Amino acid sequence: MKTHFRFLLYALLLTSLLLPAPRSAYAAIGITGVQPNVVSNTSGATLVVSGTDFVSGAVVILNGFGALNTTFVSANVLTADVPPGLAIGTYGLTVINPDSTSAILDNALSIVGPTATPAPTAFARPLLVVSSYGASSTTIVSFQDYDFEMTFVNNGQATASNIVATFKSGDFTPRATGGVRSLGSLGPDQTVRFFQPLTSGSVSGLNLATLEVLLTYTDANGTSYSETFTLTFDVYVPPASGGGPTATATPTPTPKPILRPQLVVSAYRTDIVPLQPGSRFMLSLEISNVGSAHAKRITMIAGGGSAGSGGSDGTPAPGGVAGGGGDFTNFAPVEASNVQFIGDINSANTFTAQQTFIVNATTKPGAYPMKFSFVYANENGVTYTDDQTITLLVYQLPQVEVGFYQPTEVLFTNQPNPLPMQIVNLGKSVVVLGNLKVTAPNNLGAQLSNNVALVGALDVGFPFTLDALIFPDVPGPMELVVVIDYTDDFNQQQFITKTITLEVLEGFIEPTPDPNNPGGEEPPPFEEPETFMQMVMRFLKGFFGLGSAKPQPAFPIDGGFPLPEEEPVIVPPKG
Secondary structure, rough: OOOHHHHHHHHHHHHHOOOOOOOOOOOOOOEEEEEOOEEEOOOOOOEEEEEOOOOOEEEEEEEEOOOOOOOHHHHOOOEEEEOOOOEEEEEEEEEEEEOOOEEEEEEEEEOOOOOOOOOOOOOOOOOEEEEEEEOOOOOOOOOOOEEEEEEEEEEOOOEEEEEEEEEOOOOHHHHHHHHEEEEEEEEOOOOOEEEEEEEEOOOOOOOOOEEEEEEEEOOOOOOOEEEEEEEEEEEEOOOOOOOOOOOOOOOOOOOOOOOOOOOOEEEEEEOOOOOOOOOOEEEEEEEEEEOOEEEEEEEEEEOEEOOOOOOOOOOOOOOOOOOOOOOOOOEOOOOOOOOEEEEEEEOOOOOEEEEEEEEEOOOOOOEEEEEEEEEOOOOOOOOOEEEEEEEEEOOOOEEEEEEEEOOOOOEOOOEEEEEEEEEEEOOOEEEEEEEEEEEEOOOOEEEEEEEEEEEEOOOOOEEEEEEEEEEEEOOOOEEEEEEEEEEEOOOOEEEEEEEEEEEEEEEOOOOOOOOOOOOOOOOOOOOOOEEEEEEEEHHHHHHHOOOHHHHHHHOEEOOOOOOOOOOOOOOOOOO
């Protein structure tokens, strides 16, 4: 029996030695490389951080700067955005997982200054020209809708990017697109063909109607280029009725300038900055009439819209204002519809229109265009529609509560006082915060320790604590200023500031020991010398059996003086 038990014990011991050691609860995070490792401070860059055991929610910290906008790709790859404008130098990189495990790579990134760009080689640039153009009709008639076709070709030796074609109002007014078309990119010898709806103006008495097109684009280095094209179209001339003498050459009359109003949004602002999901704000638009005629019966349509065009004689066309087809995914009007009547704006005058909107609660942070259409008429009753586009920025600011996790209202001077700081994420998503710093600027003699810490990723509802110490010197009200830095949705550094008022009292001062009694011992009892009469009285008391003991000595009170002794009452014996 003992032999079997000993064999079983040896087998268990051998099995424990051969089995692998249990793995730690948290994986061993590590950084193996960063690409690119050299970035110019004139433009930001996206870093690819490779390593091991990355977890969703990991944050990349640029040592000496703060947290970067980080995206989790896989357990071995993270991407982080480096903003422009960093100081030149070499930076280390730290990756922090949500479980607080971290890894550091020293000298991971070098920030360099701008370098001189060599002069471009001759003809090594994009060059866009008009290959062909035309209208849906061979001749143009006043106040009619047409579809215009244009074809651009890149005759340069470099790719043209961010191509934008803008149709300026003149003899024609753009429709549907607001007069702006984005055409993407175009390589060398490539062509692009597109259509643009236009409405003709008053072209009666003209031989040619002109359309001006502004074309802007960039090359691979970000250099901007612009070209302006003037397109001409034949105007329909009705035939002369009846016979007459043979036509003779006459001087060509000078065309009269076209008098028409033109509305543009010269400026706009919101009463709340910045805008966040769920924010209700008032949008103010400064509308200027830059045309040469008065604008009558102006209607502003948020989101875009149109109206029936009137004839040259002022007779309105059937139908009214169409403003129900706008895009209200991110911004929706409240308290009123998206159609607002403004009135009249004379030439060279400005009017401020206001309307209340709300940011959709599901809107993500970013830049969003917002379209406005202005429907109006001139003094002859001819109807026009101008489309304008503005851009509104939406932010997602961190919602944090700064306070103490233990009651702290009173501090004392000349002694260390704990400051149990706490930050709680009250938002709906994880936020990445930078450094937390606690200062006391109005108490000049106060000294703080352990008052700076890096927060990093903060989950919803989870606290971050910091146990700081403060040594105040001056009693009275003291203001603690808590500052938290972070990077917003547009890679700009922002700060959260919270002021907490505390009361500082005089601290306890130990009493100074008495030099005559350094040990603090109780003085001995005070004994007065006995007089002759007192000895006689004690003898008589003992003779009559009344007690002849000496009186107990008195202890000194307030300076060492004994209490006065009462005079004894002598009772004469009977008989």
